[in-house]
């Protein structure tokens with residue numbers, strides 16, 4: 001089985017050249033995230049980046065409508081945006097949020113895991129691993145401003161950040177709900193949750209596939225702050241000030257000290273994890289469960 005499609009290879013094959021604000025904002029000079037004037041937004045079709053280099057951070061907005069499902073192309077674009085900000089010394093932090101009303105992310109794209117061939121599954125899973133590793137270990141401060149419902153892989157992305165602000169809307173539940181689909185959160189999803197909420201809460205949440213509404217998410221420590229919906233971004237910005245006041249090298253080394261052992265577990269068995277995923281997801285029973293789940297999502301509209 002061909003597992004060797006690196007994310008840089010993906011990047012070359014999938015991504016259009018870096019583009020300036022596609023869609024409605026194309027060609028405009030928008031106010032920067034922190035209010036600075038004259039700084040151009042940039043991005044790719046599915047990721048809008050609003051830089052505020054003077055303040056040292058950028059707002060990264062996910063916009064893969066309707067539900068910000070993490071397709072291969074979207075994962076790749078998120079990685080490229082992250083890489084671009086990481087390699088620019090002007091940036092010390094990112095606020096990750098959504099441009100899709102009411103949805104932070106519906107998690108991994110079920111269409112990438114359903115009815116495809118093993119080579120595709122392997123390529124997809126490698127990109128999912130890469131996204132987690134890069135966000136989890138980023139030297140930048142990453143704060144998520146969670147402004148919508150946030151399931152499974154989307155929740156993992158938020159858990160990979162350094163701090164989470166969640167909008168206070170009872171519809172905006174968040175969690176690793178894989179078991180509800182008849183699938184299993186991989187060990188590194190589990191480890192990330194355990195590191196955030198502790199073993200007992202994670203054990204219960206993972207088995208039951210719990211999606212926590214804001215008050216409960218705050219209570220178990222899945223998020224750090226719950227604020228009125230219209231204050232999610234400003235609360236994330238205010239929080240950032242505290243993180244940016246710490247000497248960068250000390251904070252980065254401490255982050256690495258805390259997170260490297262967890263990341264190393266995956267790094268040591270990355271190929272085996274891909275093979276496990278491909279074997280698991282290719283099973284007839286799993287494919288059937290995913291099809292039934294997708295069908296249910298569609299039926300709820302009728």
Ligand SMILES: CC/C=C\C/C=C\CCCC/C=C/C(=O)SCCNC(=O)CCNC(=O)[C@H](O)C(C)(C)COP(=O)(O)OP(=O)(O)OC[C@H]1O[C@@H](n2cnc3c(N)ncnc32)[C@H](O)[C@@H]1OP(=O)(O)O
Pocket residue numbers: 066067069103105106107108109110111149151152153154177178181183184185186276277280281294297298301
């Ligand atoms: C041994 C083990 C080894 C290894 C491990 C093995 C494997 C397993 C690991 C897999 C880990 C998986 C992680 C995941 O992230 S799985 C995805 C989980 N996500 C969800 O359960 C959320 C599903 N979506 C929803 O609940 C709702 O869509 C949501 C987000 C609440 C929004 O609701 P609403 O606004 O009403 O929108 P719709 O439901 O109508 O959705 C619009 C449209 O989007 C489609 N869609 C929704 N979610 C997804 C998705 N995750 N992927 C792809 N497509 C999605 C939905 O079907 C609709 O499509 P339509 O064509 O009808 O417009």
